Amino acid sequence: MKILQRLFATVIVFVLMPCAFAASQLGVSNAWIPQAPPGVDMLAGYLTLKNSGDAPVSILAAQSDRFLTVTVHQTVIENGVSRMRELNHLEIAPGEEVKFAPGGLHLMLMQPRREVVPGDRIEITFLLSDGQRVPAMFDVQAVDASGGEGHQHHH
Template identity: 50%
Template sequence: MSPCSIWVIMRIGSWVENNTITYSSCNASHVEASSAWIRIAPPGAMMLAGYLTLTNNGDVVAELASVDSDAFGSVELHRTEIIDGVSRMRAVPSLRIAPGESVRLEPGGMHLMLMQPAPELGERVPIAFIWRDGSKLTVAFPLQHDAPGE
């Protein structure tokens, strides 16, 4: 059995155990996703927000090049900031995750801004994270009213 096959089997086992849905190419940056979810919005909403935790289990810095999904017109990384008592969202130009570190995208902080959603999203929405090393991590985000565990 090839190392790639073993890695895929290990990832499937991890998904079953942790309810984390991830898959990627075998030359991935060793970034894993967990606790992914998209907040359900009212019908006709033009923007949704996505949240998850990204963990770099590799030994080099993982740098995000882009995020993409066929379910949305565009996907951007944003951060919520309070300026003069007013909440504003600002685009985050880059994301770097050091080896052994995690970055949490959460309500009120950094998040995925999911613009122009498809009319029918279904129960899970695939979103691809493309890394500077050329690897791709695709995560199936469930649509939920609240964060997992709430």
């Protein structure tokens, strides 16, 4: 019986090891959400994603228990007007780093389930095309009186 248990444990390790490796290909850093005025039901999230693997990583969606919906958007200029476009997927090439920043790529965080205040740490999970789920912790940052995000003072 112990031989079967060891064999089973060994098989599980070899089956799950590739999953752990695949998840580690997408690195997340500098994840933050600027504080929004009271009553606002739409916030933005910013971060840096890096594909440290040797194959493309495709993000299909994002989700969080704190928001009704989380979507990836890109700001584009059309006929001199700034507009946001939802991206159905985001592909990150091997070795590529993608920055989500104001005026460019960003997460739209819609309809918070409770107030979002500075000091909160909010988990957002990215869903990849290979079935992996990559969680990221976002820090909610206060916006200073001059209108700039407090985040810039941390780097």
